[in-house]
Amino acid sequence: MVPSHDICFLLYTLGGAKYMDYKVEISALLSKLTGIESAEIHRLMEIPPQPEMGDYAFPCFTLSKQLRKSPVAIAVELASDPTLNVDYVDSVRAQGPYVNFFIDKGHLSKAVISEIILKGEQYAASDIGQGKTVIVEFSSPNIAKPFHVGHAFTTVLGHSLSRIYEKLGYNVVRVNHLGDYGTQFGKLITAYRLWGEESALEASPIDELLRIYVLFHENEKDDPELTQTARDNFRRLEAGNPEEKALWQRFRDLSLKAFAQVYNRMGVAFDSYKGESDYSDHIPSVISFLEEKDLLVDSEGARVVMLDEYKLPPCLVVKSDGTTIYASRDLAAAMYRHEHYNFHKNIYVVGLPQSLHFQQVFAVLDKAGLDYAKDCEHVGFGLVKFKNMKFSTREGNIVVLEDLLNESIAKTLEIIKTNAALRQSDMTEEEILEIANKVGIGSVIYTYLKSGRERDIVFSWEEMLDFDGDSAPYLIYTYARTRSILRKAIEQGIRSADAFDDSLSLLTTEEEFALVKLLSDLPEAIEKAASSNEPFMLSRQVSRIARAFNRFYNNSSILGGADDHLRSARLALCEAVCTAIKTGTYLLGIDVVERM
RNA sequence: GGGUCUAUAGCUCAGCAGGAUAGAGCAACAGCCUUCUAAGCUGUGGGUCGGAGGUUCGAGUCCUCCUAGGCUCACCA
Numbered sequence A: 001m002v003p004s005h006d007i008c009f010l011l012y013t014l015g016g017a018k019y020m021d022y023k024v025e026i027s028a029l030l031s032k033l034t035g036i037e038s039a040e041i042h043r044l045m046e047i048p049p050q051p052e053m054g055d056y057a058f059p060c061f062t063l064s065k066q067l068r069k070s071p072v073a074i075a076v077e078l079a080s081d082p083t084l085n086v087d088y089v090d091s092v093r094a095q096g097p098y099v100n101f102f103i104d105k106g107h108l109s110k111a112v113i114s115e116i117i118l119k120g121e122q123y124a125a126s127d128i129g130q131g132k133t134v135i136v137e138f139s140s141p142n143i144a145k146p147f148h149v150g151h152a153f154t155t156v157l158g159h160s161l162s163r164i165y166e167k168l169g170y171n172v173v174r175v176n177h178l179g180d181y182g183t184q185f186g187k188l189i190t191a192y193r194l195w196g197e198e199s200a201l202e203a204s205p206i207d208e209l210l211r212i213y214v215l216f217h218e219n220e221k222d223d224p225e226l227t228q229t230a231r232d233n234f235r236r237l238e239a240g241n242p243e244e245k246a247l248w249q250r251f252r253d254l255s256l257k258a259f260a261q262v263y264n265r266m267g268v269a270f271d272s273y274k275g276e277s278d279y280s281d282h283i284p285s286v287i288s289f290l291e292e293k294d295l296l297v298d299s300e301g302a303r304v305v306m307l308d309e310y311k312l313p314p315c316l317v318v319k320s321d322g323t324t325i326y327a328s329r330d331l332a333a334a335m336y337r338h339e340h341y342n343f344h345k346n347i348y349v350v351g352l353p354q355s356l357h358f359q360q361v362f363a364v365l366d367k368a369g370l371d372y373a374k375d376c377e378h379v380g381f382g383l384v385k386f387k388n389m390k391f392s393t394r395e396g397n398i399v400v401l402e403d404l405l406n407e408s409i410a411k412t413l414e415i416i417k418t419n420a421a422l423r424q425s426d427m428t429e430e431e432i433l434e435i436a437n438k439v440g441i442g443s444v445i446y447t448y449l450k451s452g453r454e455r456d457i458v459f460s461w462e463e464m465l466d467f468d469g470d471s472a473p474y475l476i477y478t479y480a481r482t483r484s485i486l487r488k489a490i491e492q493g494i495r496s497a498d499a500f501d502d503s504l505s506l507l508t509t510e511e512e513f514a515l516v517k518l519l520s521d522l523p524e525a526i527e528k529a530a531s532s533n534e535p536f537m538l539s540r541q542v543s544r545i546a547r548a549f550n551r552f553y554n555n556s557s558i559l560g561g562a563d564d565h566l567r568s569a570r571l572a573l574c575e576a577v578c579t580a581i582k583t584g585t586y587l588l589g590i591d592v593v594e595r596m
Numbered sequence B: 001g002g003g004u005c006u007a008u009a010g011c012u013c014a015g016c017a018g019g020a021u022a023g024a025g026c027a028a029c030a031g032c033c034u035u036c037u038a039a040g041c042u043g044u045g046g047g048u049c050g051g052a053g054g055u056u057c058g059a060g061u062c063c064u065c066c067u068a069g070g071c072u073c074a075c076c077a
Helices: A004-013 A022-034 A038-044 A061-067 A071-079 A105-122 A149-167 A183-195 A198-203 A205-220 A224-238 A242-266 A276-292 A326-341 A352-367 A371-375 A401-422 A429-449 A472-491 A502-506 A510-520 A522-531 A536-555 A564-588
Strands: A056-059 A089-095 A098-103 A133-137 A171-175 A296-299 A302-305 A315-318 A345-349 A376-379 A384-386 A457-459
Touching (some): A022 A038, A022 A056, A022 A071, A022 A098, A061 A071, A071 A098, A105 A564, A133 A326, A149 A401, A149 A429, A149 A564, A183 A205, A183 A224, A183 A242, A276 A296, A276 A315, A276 A326, A326 A345, A326 A352, A345 A371, A352 A371, A352 A376, A401 A429, A429 A472, A429 A536, A429 A564, A472 A536, A472 A564, A510 A522, A510 A536, A510 A564, A522 A536, A522 A564, A536 A564
Parallel strands (some): A133 A171, A384 A457
Antiparallel strands (some): A056 A098, A296 A302, A302 A315
């Protein structure tokens, strides 16, 4: 695992198109002074916890060992060296064992805002992924089952990661690895033949399929023969028996239709719906490949690959009844993807409970000598729980995602209507509905992406529908409010500073400078989000930007200022904030609105 | 029992490859709309970072042990 800021350093030294990177520049200066390699200095440099401590800090502890002097004395010595007297540094101060650098505020403001204005929505884009393909497997619901709030996690995560990788120049292939195969379909076929109702299936397919699925499990407890019938049915399905296949196809088509609705609402799309069933044909060649490599071992009638050298339990590839299992299908899929996409990375956005499974699959690939095993990565995420229990389709205790979206939209609608009346806004009913849709859905998306993905989420309506504080509505609201100012400026004929306007260096108040710095950190946040597959690295940054803007907004009058230059500089800052929020929320899968 | 992850404010979470007084949001309390959208802003209270050792100039962060909990351990996915 390569740490991310080394990547940034590398990018910069390779001539990235970023504006001046102060940390790199200062590292170079300090390198000249101390004789320590500049990359090493860069590694040691920190961002101080308080603004009074400057923008960058160099701790002198390590130097202290080499020079046998107190770090405090070294800091004093370094800080007073004229080498550090450069135009973009306002002052250098020794504070205890640290050398603190205060960047010239105007210099930074102008550099950052210019860059954002020039690049527009290309701000924070990169080409490090040029020519490389990343496969993101996500969502992958089981067909014939309702799409519940647990499935939303992988869907939202994968969607965001896909956009993030695209932003960095990667060619992204979004794969919905449908759970459309396996013993469960033997069960479903069995259940449908016993209790299925055609009319109900027609009217509300998922509900009917769920009903008979639950019924099957209730009856299975007292009737072991059902299990056997189900297995037989799956075997016939896998063997291509037309009757079973037709039923299965029907279940699949109906389910996909239902899923498409949810995906449309969330703005999610896929490049491939190649699910488990698609790999059924590839299995024999996978088996023979593993046989060639002499990896398959018979065990209790089944065939497994031993993985002792990886300190992993054996991976079951063929069941004792001769049918395949998910591991064999995942092996086939990985091989297929390598062949067809020659991926740089093959990412599986699948729940953490399956982590052992993926370790085993990757280990089998590795043991078979396939070097792309190292490019496969399981991006796990926590469980979505309901109080003290897991969601269980069998037991029927689930919250369907569509219900959550609807609740969220309904609540948003209510708030907008209240506000619209209060502000005497002239928004049409249609416009209000559209806004409620975007904000309501964005709000659900954001709750999944606001913290580290490995955390479990305990579902609660109250928290899911909390629109105060750190939430999507907060981000969108900040955007809408800023857009409103920009509209007013145009009405009043007030010009916003362009990228080359020196007025931009007037942005030097505490609030303005804090905001500018946060804006300048957005690209790094995106890179970190990608390198750790953690969209929350990005969501936090967007949230910080919004908070800093609101602080600024409450402290300074943007349109009301007396100075024309300052006014247009502040407007440019507003533009930059809009660009950053729009870019950031887009990468999270959240739409922004012009008014709310 | 083996593997693995987690434990930070009343609640939900940050804390970026150890560094300067541990930060946000929610909740509570007190303020701020004749002025750019109050889904906002400001302030107050609230923490022996699960426990015990250790490494280090320095540990919420690294190591060991312990405790509690989650997930997982082949014929479901």
